[in-house]
Amino acid sequence: MRKQNKQRKKGAIALVLRFMRPYYPLIVLALLCSVVQIAATLLAPVVIGKAVDYIIGKGNVDLDKVLRYAYVLMALIAIVMLFQWLGSLCTNKAAFHTVRDLRCAAFNKLNRVPLSFIDNRSHGDLLSRVVNDTDLISDGLIQGFTQLFSGVVTVAGTLGVMLWYCWQLALVVVLITPVSICVAYLIARATHNMFKLQQKKRGELSGLAEEDLSGAKAVKAFGREHAAEAQFDAVNEDLRKVGVKAMFYSSLTNPGTRFVNAIVYAAVAVAGALMVIRAGNVGFTVGLLSCFLSYANQYTKPFNEITGVVTELQTASAAAGRVKELLEEKEEPSDDGLPALQYCDGSLEIEHLSFAYDPARPLIQDLNLSVLPGSRVAIVGPTGCGKTTLINLLMRFYDPQQGVIRLSATPTTEITRQSLRAAYGMVLQDSWIFRGTVAQNISYGKEDATREEIEDAAKRAHIHSSILKLPQGYDTVIDDEGSSVSQGEKQLLCIARILLTQPPMLILDEATSNIDTRTEAKIQSAFAAMMKGRTSFVIAHRLSTIIDADLILVMRDGNVIEQGTHSQLLAANGFYAQLYNSQFV
Secondary structure, three states, rough: OOHHHHHHHHHHHHHHHHHHHHHHHHHHHHHHHHHHHHHHHHHHHHHHHHHOOOOOOOOOOOHHHHHHHHHOOOOOOOHHHHHHHHHHHHHHHHHHHHHHHHHHHHHHHHOOOOOHHHHOOHHHHHHHHHHHHHHHHHHHHHHHHHHHHHHHHHHHHHHHHHHOOOOOHHHHHHHHHHHHHHHHHHHHHHHHHHHHHHHHHHHHHHHHHHHHHHHHHHHHHHHHHHHHHHHHHHHHHHHHHHHHHHHHHHOHHHHHHHHHHHHHHHHHHHHHHHHHOOOOOOOOHHHHHHHHHHHHHOOOOHHHHHHHHHHHHHHHHHHHHHHHHHOOOOOOOOOOOOOOOOOOOEEEEEEEEEOOOOOOEEOOEEEEEEEEOOOEEEEOOOOOOHHHHHHHHHHOOOOEEEEEEEEOOOEEHOOOOOHHHHHHEEOOOOOOOOEEEEHHHHHHHHHOOOOOHHHHHHOOOHHHHHHOOOOOOHEEEEOOOOOOOHHHHHHHHHHHHHHHHHEEEEEEOOOOOOOOHHHHHHHHHHHHHHHOOOOEEEOOOOOHOOOOOEEEEEEEEEEEEEEEEEEHHHHOOHHHHHHHHHOOO
């Protein structure tokens, strides 16, 4: 298990390095800026110490030299500011560009994976990988790495300078170093754990609030307001407790660092003072002592940053692993080299088709079907019998385990998916509206449509008058969550979308389920006009809507058990007759 985890971490880091490769020059430049900044920071105490030596002792005050060192100090401060800004600029550019590329790659991957991958996973988890995990990679593996480098170089540089000037006093600092490391590690670990728990609780609270808001009508209808409030208060109280602990541990950082700094400072001050006043030690001056005291102050500070960055790196590594899992998912078979569908007369043949979502539970078995051009085919049956699955297979959202589907005598696996799906116009039971204007939603399948074409499609879908009542008419911005249009109006917009594209074949999956009976009659007449000369597949639970179908397929347990016209099936007095009579008796 450990070996697998190590390999996973290595793979995640390799993934980030691959996406960072175009921005290596920026990273290298950021590290060089960090080195220059640290070098200037380390030189500043030396300059201050030199200046101090020229104001100590009777008759030993040399203001000209003090002023000269003051100018040098100002120049060093300017260098620190300049290179700190340049380093941050390079780091941020590299981080944001890398995360942009990662996020684009992750989103593009979601468009290329099979639909089964998206259907079988939490959409919230997939969104988190695309949005949140990529941000963690930026904060940890990229920016955190530069902070880690800066901290290590600062500690090493400070220690090196102290050893150069006085190894005895440097030894005092080194002996206290384990205390700095332990304190910083314990605080950083406790803080990380608490903030991680706080983030989890915050997610629970957000999910609970979203759940109650989306189901507000049901909450009120069942009188569950007080229960919802009590549940929210309980989670909110847990968040408060965790938040207090998180703030307490994070607030320990400053006093903990100050405490260790005070120990190091006091030790250096006492030992240094003794060395200054000790007879014969003329090499160790007051200025050098002030220099060491400055180094003692800045020596312990990076330890807390380093330990904090290490935990960030671990979190970012886990996030990179999740993104890597997504990017390594198997994609749909490529359409490269396949021709587009050149001709579609609406004929369809299915031969010995077998399909199962789970191999242990077969769904469609040995299905055979022949559909003539221009036929109106209705598919009926109880819930879970395979009606929508058959539509998914026709559109190649899924591929069958066995058998072949031929569209206009061409196997669907031998043409591009895009040309295959362009041959169908599909209206689903669940309408999908994206954030945009009404006109943009209607013209989703035909972006170059004129306003006249859009309005004509809306009129045929009987939604034109409702659109004109909106604040900006066709230019009104709507979305799937807004209340500016009803659920039935959203479905009418989706129907208008198909009426605009005029595809050679149609798939209607309970397309009028959210529309009132009067409007449904109008839509059915619009569909009837549109379906003339077009092969149409209609899934319907209300059997009264498919009486005029040229062919009715009756499915049960993945098999077509009956097929024929409405009158033929009623005369056979089989399963279809039972379904039909159950709705009207």
